[in-house]
Amino acid sequence: MSNKGAxxxxxxxxxxxxxxxxxxxxxxxxSFLELHGDRNYADDSAxxxxxxxxxxxxxxxxxxxxxxxxxxxxxxxxxMPNPEGxxxxxxxxxxxxxFNRPIICFIDTSGAYCGVGAEERGQGxxxxxxxxxxxxxxxxxxxxxxxxxGSGGALAIGVANxxxxxxxxxxxxxxxxxxxxxLWKDSTKAPQAAGVMKxxxxxxxxxxxxxxxxxxxxxxxxxxPKMVAEGVREYLNKTxxxxxxxxxxxxxxxxxxxxxxx
Amino acid sequence: xxxxxxQNKKNEKPPVKSTVASPSANIPDKMWVACPGCxxxxxxxxxxxxxxxxxxxxxxxPMSANERxxxxxxxxxxxxxxxxxxxxxxLQFPQYKEKLQSYKTKSKLDDAVICGVGSICGIKTAxxxxxxxxxxxxxxxxxxxxxxxxxxxxxxNKLPIIIFATSGGARMQEGIVSLMQMxxxxxxxxxxxxxxxxxxxVITHPTTGGVTASFASLGDVIIAExxxxxxxxxxxxxxxxxxxxxxKNFQSAEFALQHGFVDIITQRKKLNDxxxxxxxxxxx
Numbered sequence: 001m002s003n004k005g006a007x008x009x010x011x012x013x014x015x016x017x018x019x020x021x022x023x024x025x026x027x028x029x030x031s032f033l034e035l036h037g038d039r040n041y042a043d044d045s046a047x048x049x050x051x052x053x054x055x056x057x058x059x060x061x062x063x064x065x066x067x068x069x070x071x072x073x074x075x076x077x078x079x080m081p082n083p084e085g086x087x088x089x090x091x092x093x094x095x096x097x098x099f100n101r102p103i104i105c106f107i108d109t110s111g112a113y114c115g116v117g118a119e120e121r122g123q124g125x126x127x128x129x130x131x132x133x134x135x136x137x138x139x140x141x142x143x144x145x146x147x148x149x150g151s152g153g154a155l156a157i158g159v160a161n162x163x164x165x166x167x168x169x170x171x172x173x174x175x176x177x178x179x180x181x182x183l184w185k186d187s188t189k190a191p192q193a194a195g196v197m198k199x200x201x202x203x204x205x206x207x208x209x210x211x212x213x214x215x216x217x218x219x220x221x222x223x224x225p226k227m228v229a230e231g232v233r234e235y236l237n238k239t240x241x242x243x244x245x246x247x248x249x250x251x252x253x254x255x256x257x258x259x260x261x262x
Numbered sequence: 263x264x265x266x267x268x269q270n271k272k273n274e275k276p277p278v279k280s281t282v283a284s285p286s287a288n289i290p291d292k293m294w295v296a297c298p299g300c301x302x303x304x305x306x307x308x309x310x311x312x313x314x315x316x317x318x319x320x321x322x323x324p325m326s327a328n329e330r331x332x333x334x335x336x337x338x339x340x341x342x343x344x345x346x347x348x349x350x351x352x353l354q355f356p357q358y359k360e361k362l363q364s365y366k367t368k369s370k371l372d373d374a375v376i377c378g379v380g381s382i383c384g385i386k387t388a389x390x391x392x393x394x395x396x397x398x399x400x401x402x403x404x405x406x407x408x409x410x411x412x413x414x415x416x417x418x419n420k421l422p423i424i425i426f427a428t429s430g431g432a433r434m435q436e437g438i439v440s441l442m443q444m445x446x447x448x449x450x451x452x453x454x455x456x457x458x459x460x461x462x463x464v465i466t467h468p469t470t471g472g473v474t475a476s477f478a479s480l481g482d483v484i485i486a487e488x489x490x491x492x493x494x495x496x497x498x499x500x501x502x503x504x505x506x507x508x509x510k511n512f513q514s515a516e517f518a519l520q521h522g523f524v525d526i527i528t529q530r531k532k533l534n535d536x537x538x539x540x541x542x543x544x545x546x
Contacts, residue, residue, distance in 0.1 A: 112475075114495035114503045119513060122523050124474035124494035131448035132480055136456065151432075151441060152475045152494075159445050173432050173441045183434055197437050198353055207352060209438055256449045260410070262442040 002167070002218055006194040006203075010176060012168040012220040013147045014110075019225040020079075021048060021063030021106040021146060027229040028236070029054050029061065037088060041121060044085030046077045046109070047157075049092040054104070055237055057244075060096035062089045062157050063106035066147070079148075080113035083126035086156045090130050093137060102140040102240050105157040110175060112153030127156040134159035135256055138248025142239050144214070144232060145169040145201075146221075161255050162239050164212040165201035166228065168220050171209065172199040208262065212239075297321055299489075313530045322489045322530050324467055326369075327376040327393035330426055334534060335380035335389075342378040345411060350403035355435040361397075369396050373404040374429075377412040379421065382534065385541045388416035388423040392466075392473075394430075401473055402433030406443025409477065413450040422460035422545055424537065427478040431471020431496075444476035451480050460544040462537065465490050465515065465524060479523070483540050486515035486524040487533065 004012075012018070025032055029052035036043040048063045066079030073079075089105075096103045112123055134141060134157075143160035149171030165171060173179070180186055180193035198204065201213040214231040217223040243251065294303040299321025309316075313333060314323040325333065331340050351358050366372065374396035379388050390409045392399040399405075409425065416423040432440040451461060463481030468491035475494055478484075486492060493513035501508060511517050518524045528536045 112494070114500045116500065116504060116506075116508065116512070119493055119495065119500070120517075120521050122479070122521065124492075125479040125523055127475040127494070128444075128448060128477070128479035131445050131476055132452045132455075135445070135449035135452050152444065152472055155441055155445060156475075159449075171438060173434060173437050179434060196353055196355065199438070204438065207438065209442065256453070259442060259445045259449055262439065262446060 004168070005191075006170070006197070006200050007176070007191040009168045009200050010170050010190075010194050013170050015220060015222055017222045018147055019221050019228065020068060021065045021108055022068070023225055024106060024146065024229055024232055025050075025052070025061060025063060027226070028233050029059070032061065035092060038084040038091055040084065040087060042082075042084045044077075044082050044088060045075055046079050046081040046113070047085035047089055049088055051101075054240070055233075057240075058099070058101045059240075060092055060101055060103045061106075062092060062103065064109040064154075064157065066108055077113060079109045080111060081109065081153060081156075082113050082115075082118050083121040083123050086112075086126040086130050089157055090133055093134065093141075097137050097139050100139060102142070102244060103137070104236060105141065105143040105160065107143055107145040107149050107154045107158055107171075108147035109150045109153045110148050111150035112156065127152045130156040131159055135259070136252050137255075138252055140240060140243035140246070140251055141255065142236060142243070144235070145171050145210075146232075150175065159255065159259065161243055161251060161258065162212070163210045164214055164235055164239075165204065165210050166214050166221060166232075167201055167216040169201060170194075170199040171201075171204055172197055298323060315530050320488070320529075322467060322487055324394050324428065326395060327371065327391040327426075330391050330466075331376065331378075331380065331389075333530075334424075334537065335382060336384065339386075340378055340380035340389075342376060343408075343412060343415070345372075345377070345408055347372070347404045347407050350436055350439060352403075352439045353435065353437045355437075358435040361435075365396050369393065371396050373402070373408070374399040375405045375408050377408050379415075382541055383538045385538070385545050386421060387541065387545075388412050388419075388421045389425070390423070391426040392428045394428045394466075394468075397433065398430030399428045399473075400430050400433040400440070401443050402436040402440045403443065405433070406440070406446055409447050410443075410450045413447065413454050416459065417450070417454045417457055420457070420459060422462065422541060423454065424462045424464060425477060425481070426464045426466055427469045427473055428466045429469055429471065429473035429478075431473065441472065444472050447477045448480060451477055455480075455482070460541070462540055464533070464537075465492050465518075467491055468493075470494070470496065483526070484524045485533070485536055485540075486518060486527045488515060488527055488529050490515045492518045492524065 067073035300319035
């Protein structure tokens with residue numbers, strides 16, 4: 001692991017040219033078919049969901065997608081999901097459970113979207129329902145934080161049997177800017193906040209919030225996306241081999257105990 | 263008001279105590295109290311008798327957890343769970359332990375929630391009551407762990423559970439550990455629910471952030487006290503995000519009801535009636 005400060009990792013995790021979920025989906029899966037909509041209100045393009053083959057076996061994929069260029073970022077609301085995104089995710093997870101296939105989630109969001117419509121449509125309820133229902137899923141759930149893991153917006157697809165982070169990804173209760181604004185009344189102290197918040201993969205591994213760290217090249221994933229994708233493949237392959245050997249009850253109980261101990 | 267007195271005669275329940283009994287519980291030792299809603303002065307005794315609701319404007323002043331327990335549960339029926347959970351300071355955040363200690367001394371609470379079992383008109387239920395005077399009832403490890411243990415107790419003992427929610431959100435000083443409490447409590451509620459047991463959420467003013475995005479939104483029946491704010495994101499954050507002023511009743515209990523996120527809005531004086539009805543339909 002390279003020796004970088006937390007704020008430096010935040011900058012890398014937010015880099016414009018950092019590979020987003022769509023890149024990993026393209027590299028890791030075959031026959032990916034995107035499925036849209038929450039069957040209730042809308043399709044949220046901040047979350048990509050679908051079915052695919054991974055190493056010859058069917059899986060369901062859920063991913064927060066920030067978009068590559070500016071116009072795609074706008075289309076994807078910069079990766080900040082609305083309630084319908086979380087409801088789509090849950091719909092597809094229940095579908096995965098029905099057909100007994102593992103669920104792979106890629107987390108990359110600065111947070112759930114804060115807007116009037118999001119509140120009107122129950123952002124809090126949507127996240128809460130995912131936390132509750134994901135806990136009981138009878139199939140393996142693996143989440144990988146590939147960039148930013150922003151608070152409830154990340155956790156809403158992060159109630160997994162195993163959680164891994166890319167080396168420069170961050171996962172936090174709030175952005176360092178928000179944290180310093182709330183606790184120190186000064187949002188310019190974000191770099192110092194990042195230093196105390198324990199948001200890096202290494203720190204979160206030592207707090208048992210995650211189980212594994214996937215290596216990145218020195219400058220970050222954008223320097224050699226293929227290498228990082230191979231690391232993710234290897235991790236998912238190994239983890240899913242372990243988890244698919246367990247029965248449904250064991251999987252949901254293991255997931256509960258994982259969070260119960262935190 | 264008069265109309266209210268003649269309603270609901272059909273489902274009459276045994277009489278319950280309707281005043282706040284404990285004189286020690288956070289009531290200022292003054293003759294008059296200023297209403298935060300209309301600013302008018304209320305005679306202290308009248309304010310207490312009226313369950314801390316302003317007799318002039320109807321504003322529901324937040325209650326402490328102890329006052330709430332006195333108001334809701336049958337006399338002498340409440341047993342408090344003393345969990346003795348050690349303080350969590352995962353970030354070793356400067357002055358956090360001292361801050362907690364000063365809140366503990368001031369409030370005589372271990373943290374922002376009181377848990378236990380009690381009876382409402384003879385129906386036994388587990389309960390967690392959050393207290394906004396303790397660090398805005400933010401949820402850190404102790405709050406999450408206390409609620410989880412109480413939900414698990416209810417599951418094991420086949421009891422319903424009522425959670426009185428109020429919260430400023432996650433306990434920032436505990437960082438990611440406070441986020442994980444959301445998943446932990448929600449998981450415990452799922453196990454309780456899967457046993458066919460009843461969970462009632464009472465939304466009290468204000469309920470926001472990570473508590474809204476976890477157990478406060480998961481009740482089989484969600485009751486909001488009149489005037490309670492219920493929302494996920496803070497209003498200032500939303501205004502900054504969308505660069506617009508928010509509508510007047512935004513995130514009010516009425517707003518939540520209109521949009522389908524609470525079952526009932528009730529005046530505080532009718533809360534016991536509503537709780538009893540819901541409990542008696544499920545638990546008798």
